[in-house]
Each structure stands twice: as structure tokens, then as C-alpha cells.
Amino acid sequence: MPIQLNPIDIAEWRRHREFSEAYPEGARPKRLVVSPYDPIQDVIRPDWQYMFKLSDEKYPEQYWAELIAYQIGLLLNIDVPPAHAAFDSMTGECGSLSEWFYTPDEEVFFAAGYFFYREIKNFDKDRGTQHNLLTAQKLSIDFIGDNQIFDFWSMLMFDAVIGNTDRHQDNWGYLITSSPNTKSVARRKGEQYGLRLKFAPWFDNGTSLGYQILERKFSQWDAFRLDNFIRKGTHHIRWAPDNLVQVGHLESMDFISKHNPKVRALILRKLKQFDTAHFINFMEQLVDLPMPPHARLTKARANFVIRLTLRRIELITEKLNAHH
Numbered sequence: 001m002p003i004q005l006n007p008i009d010i011a012e013w014r015r016h017r018e019f020s021e022a023y024p025e026g027a028r029p030k031r032l033v034v035s036p037y038d039p040i041q042d043v044i045r046p047d048w049q050y051m052f053k054l055s056d057e058k059y060p061e062q063y064w065a066e067l068i069a070y071q072i073g074l075l076l077n078i079d080v081p082p083a084h085a086a087f088d089s090m091t092g093e094c095g096s097l098s099e100w101f102y103t104p105d106e107e108v109f110f111a112a113g114y115f116f117y118r119e120i121k122n123f124d125k126d127r128g129t130q131h132n133l134l135t136a137q138k139l140s141i142d143f144i145g146d147n148q149i150f151d152f153w154s155m156l157m158f159d160a161v162i163g164n165t166d167r168h169q170d171n172w173g174y175l176i177t178s179s180p181n182t183k184s185v186a187r188r189k190g191e192q193y194g195l196r197l198k199f200a201p202w203f204d205n206g207t208s209l210g211y212q213i214l215e216r217k218f219s220q221w222d223a224f225r226l227d228n229f230i231r232k233g234t235h236h237i238r239w240a241p242d243n244l245v246q247v248g249h250l251e252s253m254d255f256i257s258k259h260n261p262k263v264r265a266l267i268l269r270k271l272k273q274f275d276t277a278h279f280i281n282f283m284e285q286l287v288d289l290p291m292p293p294h295a296r297l298t299k300a301r302a303n304f305v306i307r308l309t310l311r312r313i314e315l316i317t318e319k320l321n322a323h324h
Ligand SMILES: Nc1ncnc2c1ncn2[C@@H]1O[C@H](COP(=O)(O)OP(=O)(O)OP(=O)(O)O)[C@@H](O)[C@H]1O
Pocket: 025, 026, 027, 028, 029, 051, 053, 081, 098, 099, 100, 101, 102, 166, 170, 171, 203, 204
């Protein structure tokens, strides 16, 4: 599994023709950059579009969450766009660099919000207060089929593991790919190309991993407080149009384990394969990454993220085993 050995300096990278200054979507400052034809780092895809995303001003270390989440995704076998620690030596900015997850000319991405707004009258776009599981499931069955449930719930497990509270309706979606039909299908349907929908990789994972907890407070976090924090955590998504209560991280795992043994089994398998030693080793490498001094990952934060994540996995596993 490739891990970056050095921070990536994007100062010399080409700028995107349209969004080189600022990308118009989302809350955090970000811009599009294009990797070199022959990148120094082997984790970088050559001549490829990337999103360089800065942290929320209040939390300069937040960008680490994005790339730690990517590694957790790898360990759980969840499809997350590769993300790396990067900086711009011309401006001094530090952030995460997220690999574009589709080929702009060949595939189209639709955020789930696009369909929610059509499905639900007066949808509250700002806060997404009607973003809910039942509608998400209905849309995804329509677009992808019954098997969507495995991927969707794997994502909910991943979000519970990283403690993501911000998977709103525009932070996930569908990729539409067109591929040539076989000659016989083309003749029968009169169409040269067929459309296929799948979930886009689960992007925007940085509102997670306790990013909002200040380092000077870590010493106040005993086991009791940590468990309380985890138990209170919720997904952004609500249960149903007539039950607009946010689904708890642990509660979601309790629910699926009661209602779907096959999904439960898949999720448990993924959690079992999580390699704790590898995770800890990776976190230690991140601490040693020579990012600009004000933006390095401190040992204290790395340890806190490790503690939080391992405890989350324990509590989730407990929930999944409770009914058996
Ligand atoms: N790796 C990627 N590949 C393709 N599109 C991306 C990628 N990363 C981000 N985007 C697009 O850019 C938008 C904004 O990015 P992102 O959601 O990461 O930023 P944000 O500011 O954290 O958003 P939010 O307001 O949800 O906090 C996304 O909604 C998505 O459409």
C-alpha cells in the first residue's frame, strides 16, 4: 500500500484552466491543480487533476483528517479517493491533495443532493435537514439495484469509524459512466452506448477524527469522556422523511446488525481485516513528515487519533456482535 514519504509541493504544478484560483463548491477554500507528467512521488497519478483543499481557519490541522481517513478507507477496503499531505512553497499554504475520482470527459458525477432536491419539496439545501436514509435507499435501488445496500452501509460503517458528522447530500453521490453496447444490444435498443451508475468514491472525509478538539485539551480526555464523545456522535443523514432525527454512529451499526445479517457479516469482515499495527505505523510516519512547521502533525494529535479510532472500532464491533 503506497504511503507518501515526503510532503508534496504543488507550487510548480499546472493550474486548472478554470478553477485555479478557487473552486466554487463547499465550505473550505480549495483549488484545482494538475499533477506533472512525471511526478517525483509514486503515490501521484501523472497528468491528473487534484483538489488542493485547505483547512478551516479555526482548525489549521484539520487537513490531516482527510488523508488519515483515506488510509483508514484502504484498511477497511472502502472506496475513498487517494489523499495526501501537500503544501505550496510559493504561498505557504498547507492542505490535503485529493485525487480526482473520475475522468472529466468520460464520466459524470451527480451529488445525491441533485436527486434529493427533485424528490423532496422545499428541500433545505443549506442544512440538509431532510437528507434521509429511506430516500437515499430508494434512489440508490433505482439507480444501482438492490446490491447498493452493501456499499452504502459499508460507507456508514466507515463514517462511524472515523466519526464523520458531515456526509450531507452533496458529500456523496453517483458516477455515471457510459460504455459501448455490444452489437446485439445496440441493435435491439437502437443505442450505441449504455449508461451505468455506481456510487462515487466516498470523498470529503475531513470533518472527522476529532479534528475540532484542541491539542491543549487532550489531557482532559479520559476513557469516560472519550466513550461519551463517541456515543454522542451522529451521521448527517436522518432516518426517514417522517423521522428527521440524525442517525447515531453506533446506533446505525446496531440497526443494520438487527435487520440485515448479510450486510452485518460484510461489515464485520471489513473490521476484522483492519490492520492496527499498520495503522499505528502509518500514523508515526505522518508525524515525521517534514511539512512546514506550523502545519505538522504532532505526536499528541496522532496518538489521540489512534486512541479515538481504535476505541470506535471496539464499540462498533460490540454493537455488531450484540445480537448474536
Ligand atoms: N477528489 C475529488 N474528485 C472529484 N470531485 C471532487 C473531489 N474532491 C472534491 N470534489 C468536488 O468538490 C466539491 C467540494 O469538495 P469537498 O466536498 O471536499 O469540500 P468542502 O469544502 O469540504 O465541502 P463541505 O461544504 O461539504 O464541507 C465536492 O462536493 C465535489 O463535487
